Structures are given as C-alpha cells and as structure tokens.
Amino acid sequence: MHSKNKHELNPRISTDCVIFGFDFSQLKVLLIERESVEGLDPSMALPGDLIYEEENLDMAANRVLNELTGLKEIYLEQVGAFGDPNRLNKESDKAWLKAVRKNPDERVVTIAYYSLVNMNDYLPQPSSFAKSAYWIPVHEIKELAFDHYEIYQAALKKLKDKIMAQPIGFNLLPEKFTLSQLHKLYEVILGRDLDKRNFRRKMLKLKIVESLDEKQEGVPHKPSQFFKFNEENYSKLIQNGYDNFGF
Amino acid sequence: MHSKNKHELNPRISTDCVIFGFDFSQLKVLLIERESVEGLDPSMALPGDLIYEEENLDMAANRVLNELTGLKEIYLEQVGAFGDPNRLNKESDKAWLKAVRKNPDERVVTIAYYSLVNMNDYLPQPSSFAKSAYWIPVHEIKELAFDHYEIYQAALKKLKDKIMAQPIGFNLLPEKFTLSQLHKLYEVILGRDLDKRNFRRKMLKLKIVESLDEKQEGVPHKPSQFFKFNEENYSKLIQNGYDNFGF
DNA sequence: CTATCTATGTGTCAAAAGTACACTTTGCGA
DNA sequence: TCGCAAAGTGTACTTTTGACACATAGATAG
Secondary structure: OOHHHHOEOOOEEEEEEEEEEEOOOOEEEEEEEEOOOOOOOOOEEOOEEEOEOOOOHHHHHHHHHHHHHOOOOOOOEEEEEEOOOOOOOOHHHHHHHHHHOOOOOOOEEEEEEEEEOOHHHOOOOOOOOEEEEEEEEHHHOOOOOOOHHHHHHHHHHHHHHHHHHOOOOHHHOOOEEOHHHHHHHHHHHHOOOOOHHHHHHHHHHHOOEEEEEEEOOOOOOOOOEEEEEOHHHHHHHHHOOOOOOOO | OOHHHHOEOOOEEEEEEEEEEEOOOOEEEEEEEEOOOOOOOOOEEOOEEEOEOOOOHHHHHHHHHHHHHOOOOOOOEEEEEEOOOOOOOOHHHHHHHHHHOOOOOOOEEEEEEEEEOOHHHOOOOOOOOEEEEEEEEHHHOOOOOOOHHHHHHHHHHHHHHHHHHOOOOHHHOOOEEOHHHHHHHHHHHHOOOOOHHHHHHHHHHHOOEEEEEEEOOOOOOOOOEEEEEOHHHHHHHHHOOOOOOOO
16 A cells, blocks of 8 residues: 555545425426636536534535525435545536635545425525526436536435335425325426325325315316325324335 | 634544444444553444545445454445534543544544444454454443444444345345344344244245255254345346335 | 316225234254 | 254235226316
8 A cells, every 4th residue: 555545534524415396397406506717617516515613514514505505494414425536526626626715636525415495485595606506407417516416316316215215205395285296296206107096095094194275276277175294193103113105 | 603613624534334243143233442541441432443545435444444353345335424523522532532643632524334244254353453343232332432322323223224125134144044044133133023924925925035955954943944145136126126125 | 158178186996915823843852 | 752942834814005097176268
C-alpha cells in the first residue's frame, strides 16, 4: 500500500436531499440549477451543501434544504453515505466547485436524505447558489451534477421499498384527497398499474383513510368522494408491526 | 446563529462494522475489546476505525474489519451515517481516544456497515488496537463504546427488515445445513417462534434449498437430512422482484 | 332537455397463501 | 427393549390476492 494511502481522510461533509412531490399526475423531484460559471452549461443538481461544525447530520440536511429552496421543517429520512474519491471529478463539476468552494479539490463525503412533500404546500424559493429550483418529473431526470443521479436512484429505490412495506405517501397529498389520487400516486411511485378495485378494497380495509361528507364539484364526470388520512389508525397499524403492505 | 457554527465541518471519517454470526443456537455479533487505558474498564466496541485518503467507503470498511479482526472479503451492506457532534463525548471514550488518536477531540462521522457470516469460516484474530475479538450473543449486548449500541440496533433492524423481505441468511450457515438449523436462524433473527411445518413448506416451495443424499450421523435422535442452498433458483427469485417473503 | 362524455364506484369468484394444530419416525444410549 | 429427543409429515380452515365489466353522477354541447 502506498504511504499516501495511510493518511487519514479529513474531508468535508455535505448533505444532499432528494425531495419527492406529486402533482396528481406525475412524481417529481425538487432540483436546483446551479449559478452558471463562465461558459459552462448550468446543470441540475440535488439541493445540497457542506455542513457546519456543531451541526448534527439531520439538522444540517434541513438547514441546507431550507437555504437552497426555502422548504422548511421537512421530515427527512437518510438514504446513506456516498463517498467515492472520484465523485466530484467530472470536469464540469470541478469548474463549478472552483467558483464556489474555498477548497474545491477537497474530498467531500455526502450524506443523502429523502422526503415526500405536498408540492402545493412548498413553493420552492431558490437562494444561496441555487439560481432556480424546479420540480422535475422523474422521467425527465437523466443526468445530474456530481454523483447525484446515483443518489437519486438510491432514494427512489428506498421510496419504493418503503411504500411496498407500509402505506405511506399521505405527505404527498393535500389534507383531503380522492382515492383516485392516492391510487395514481401509488402507480407513479411503483411505476406500474394497480387494479383500481383491489387498491380501494385494501385501503378501506386497513381503515387508514376515512370518507368525508364532501365531494368534488364542477368536474365533468361523476364527482368523487373526498377522503382524509386517519392518523390514529395508521399509527396503530404501524406499531403492531405491520410491514407487509404489498400489492 | 453563532458565527462559530458557520465554519464548515472538517471531520475524520470512520467505518464501524456490525458482523452477525450464528452458532446454531444464538445470533451473535463480532465485537472487539479495546486495549485498556490506565484505570479504564476495557469496553466492547464494534470493529471500526478511521478511513484513509483515496479509499472509497466500502473498501475502507473491509480493510478496517480485516485489520481488527482478521475477517476478509466480506460482503458489507451500508447501514447509514452516524454523525452526532456528541457521539464520542462519553468520558470513558474520550480517555481512550486520547490514548490512540492523534487528534482525539476531532469530530468523527462514521459510516456503518453490516454483514452476515458463517462463524466457523471466520475465526476472529484480533490485531491493531483490538485486544481481543469475540462473538457476543445479541442478548448480552447491553452497552457498547461510543454510539455503537445505537449503530448495532440500526443494523439489527435492517437485518430483520431484509430477512422479512427476502430469504437471506444462507451466509450464516455452512454449505450443508439442516432445515432445523435454518428454521432456528430465522427465529433468532426475528426474535419470535415460527411454525416448523409452515416454515419448511415455504422454504421447499420456493426451491431455494435442495435436499442432499446425506444425513446427520451420531445424533441421539432421528438424524436430519442435509440441504444445500440453491443459488440459481435464489437469484431467479430475486430477479423476478420477489420481495414479500414474510411469515 | 336529451344525448354524450368522462372518470367514479362497485361485487364476485377462483386461486394462492397463511395459520393452527398432533402424532409418528429414527437412531442412540441406558 | 425401552425411553428419549429431535425430525418429519398432512389437513382443514381462514384470509388475502388477483382478475375481471358494467352502472352511475354530473357536466357539457347540441
């Protein structure tokens, strides 16, 4: 082993956030466009930045997300750590880092987080080095800065695993929603069709949704019933070790 | 916010490994005893140490595990990152760090990994600052150095989730094993009884175990059939997106 | 005011999976 | 040869899944 390798790593730590949203037809991810640097194509990235001393990882992720996109008080779940020595070594990334970081060549280990939010409650307001922040449909996400595409894929996998193991996704919807919307949400996350009747049957049997005395209005078809999430029944279910939600 | 907090964190990175083994009756974890420092109780810890420059995280975890315990070429799966600013601040830990680290007060973010191994294939051989390395039954694990207990719990949860989602655990057994041994393994990981007949039925239906023409010998009861793991059927199963193994 | 359009909402049946449960078998050793 | 200890085996019942097609409510356009 080269003696060079014997030096203990002393990197920076960053967090990157994969925030999923849903607009009733597509699954989207919140991305920022970096301030462009002379001549470089501005490229899309996950909101993420270096963390500070004295911060714990979860808090840092929330702060960074807030600074770059304006989103606040989001429950973030950890995806994992990404620390390949070459993760920042694409030429375009190096140029950008040179422009914004004090020590652009320093190695950075990033801790990735993900979350689900209701898009309508959180209007992204870019600041810091985020020139803009957009909700991008997942099917349009093809390349991202750094190793962010890999991080995004890992987060999506976690999301799929989680939604298969236990019913989640209520964060992504407004307080009252229709079963069709919930149904659609599951379909876009899992990336496949689910039988409408079987889906409804299951949701209703679990009693985690509750019918409201209210219907859609003004739609050019049979109006659908509104439902709300029953938090109480949901926590009971989870506490009883329910972990086999699968379709 | 205090200006102090605005400094970017520049910590060390370590890895800690939670290695599970099985001795046909109990689930165990590989722990090391640290070289004792004047007056301090030697305490048990997960094998873990700082990583070097130029190493990627997975490789570092393997190197560290090997240096401390002698285990080699283990498939390690990431548990996650643990980086609370106070994670090394117990008095006993600080004293120990002072004795072995160049910069004992430096913040350290650790990336935890876990794995399952066949205890008989890997006889722990402590070295480096590991005074000894033992397989400790999980029910005896009550406190560990640093935040290692928390890390161990997170790893155990991952293991349970995983074994519920897909049949794993063959790593923990010798090449040929009896269905009773496999059955017991599932019980100790999940921490509850599983019906013997139902367990066997399921394993056999999935065709991931295959009967050998060989029986136990010299046991004071009906000798049991040996089985082997059918890797081919197993990968087929996994590739078909099988993820609902639950009992 | 009638016809048409569109998405909602509903029931049944067969197959598969899960759950609960008790006795016989084999080989060793006393 | 008897007893012991763990292996091994089958069945009946319940629950869950998965596949499938048509009537309904309200809006709109003619």
